[in-house]
Amino acid sequence: EPEVTQTPSHQVTQMGQEVILRCVPISNHLYFYWYRQILGQKVEFLVSFYNNEISEKSEIFDDQFSVERPDGSNFTLKIRSTKLEDSAMYFCASSESKKSYEQYFGPGTRLTVT
Amino acid sequence: DAKTTQPTSMDCAEGRAANLPCNHSTISGNEYVYWYRQIHSQGPQYIIHGLKNNETNEMASLIITEDRKSSTLILPHATLRDTAVYYCIVREGRDDKIIFGKGTRLHILP
Numbered sequence: 001e002p003e004v005t006q007t008p009s010h011q012v013t014q015m016g017q018e019v020i021l022r023c024v025p026i027s028n029h030l031y032f033y034w035y036r037q038i039l040g041q042k043v044e045f046l047v048s049f050y051n052n053e054i055s056e057k058s059e060i061f062d063d064q065f066s067v068e069r070p071d072g073s074n075f076t077l078k079i080r081s082t083k084l085e086d087s088a089m090y091f092c093a094s095s096e097s098k099k100s101y102e103q104y105f106g107p108g109t110r111l112t113v114t
Numbered sequence: 115d116a117k118t119t120q121p122t123s124m125d126c127a128e129g130r131a132a133n134l135p136c137n138h139s140t141i142s143g144n145e146y147v148y149w150y151r152q153i154h155s156q157g158p159q160y161i162i163h164g165l166k167n168n169e170t171n172e173m174a175s176l177i178i179t180e181d182r183k184s185s186t187l188i189l190p191h192a193t194l195r196d197t198a199v200y201y202c203i204v205r206e207g208r209d210d211k212i213i214f215g216k217g218t219r220l221h222i223l224p
């Protein structure tokens with residue numbers, strides 16, 4: 001069964017450093033998403049992406065964040081200057097279309113900012 | 115904010131049916147009821163969705179009341195692997211994002 005993959009599984013970085021989290025969505029999917037989950041809290045929507053542009057973003061997704069689909073398979077989330085409060089699990093998801101009932105989530109990248 | 119209310123936690127004996135309730139009294143006509151679950155430290159997983167009618171798939175059944183103000187997710191024969199947080203979500207069909215609430219933490223007891 002096709003699945004969303006994410007790398008790395010765990011990333012440790014120092015405050016102020018840039019990080020790039022990588023995702024490979026399911027190959028025929030057209031919509032891509034990033035969510036995050038701070039330890040012990042709810043899963044929060046960050047951004048959706050379609051046709052090489054952001055479709056929707058939340059208040060969390062400020063100027064420190066950016067997304068890119070650099071080639072036909074990868075989807076990345078960049079945090080320019082990490083803060084302690086960016087420590088969280090980051091999940092990538094993809095769906096066939098906007099009206100797809102099912103979003104497929106990856107296993108997540110645990111980001112620890114020290 | 116999430117438009118649903120769920121119990122914080124529930125227990126169910128292994129092999130029995132797990133019935134997870136959800137209230138969504140402000141649901142509108144074009145909003146679907148979705149269920150996802152999150153096994154510890156993994157990404158959320160889609161289970162089932164419905165609009166008005168009851169639905170069944172290989173994972174679960176979804177019973178929606180006639181007034182659509184509440185629903186129940188049924189796992190017919192719960193196993194230890196069903197221990198997870200279960201999220202009931204109300205979402206318009208054209209919505210991009212999923213808004214997760216706190217969900218119900220389901221413990222399956224051996």
